[in-house]
Amino acid sequence: QVQLAESGGGLVQAGGSLRLSCLDSERTLGSPAMGWFRQAPGKSRDFVAAISKSGMNTDYADSVKGRFTISKDNAKNTVYLQMNSLKPEDTAVYYCAARMSTYVADSADVNDYRYWGQGTQVTVSS
Numbered sequence: 001q002v003q004l005a006e007s008g009g010g011l012v013q014a015g016g017s018l019r020l021s022c023l024d025s026e027r028t029l030g031s032p033a034m035g036w037f038r039q040a041p042g043k044s045r046d047f048v049a050a051i052s053k054s055g056m057n058t059d060y061a062d063s064v065k066g067r068f069t070i071s072k073d074n075a076k077n078t079v080y081l082q083m084n085s086l087k088p089e090d091t092a093v094y095y096c097a098a099r100m101s102t103y104v105a106d107s108a109d110v111n112d113y114r115y116w117g118q119g120t121q122v123t124v125s126s
Contacts, residue, residue: 036049047110049064050107067083069082097110098115
């Protein structure tokens with residue numbers, strides 16, 4: 001039922017790193033533009049990073065710029081989020097999302113995404 005599957009979350013100390021992965025398990029979405037969002041307890045789902053269908057264009061939230069890197073491997077139907085210099089404020093459930101394959105541009109708008117994973121927990125201790 002769930003077509004996107006996140007992995008790689010965990011517990012790290014401040015300053016540490018994690019790499020999240022998101023797999024299109026059905027391999028039927030057509031290597032779409034992808035995004036990462038995060039949601040802390042009691043808060044809304046916020047934009048983190050996005051990448052275009054081709055992987056050539058990326059966008060980042062100001063809070064993660066310079067620390068996080070989004071990338072994708074269309075041959076593997078996978079998108080990644082490399083997170084460095086993690087801070088306690090990065091603690092959240094991280095979700096990957098996919099646009100419909102007919103849209104090629106990256107987007108920071110949660111409403112532009114059709115498919116969502118179940119999320120992976122990232123906890124950063126001080």
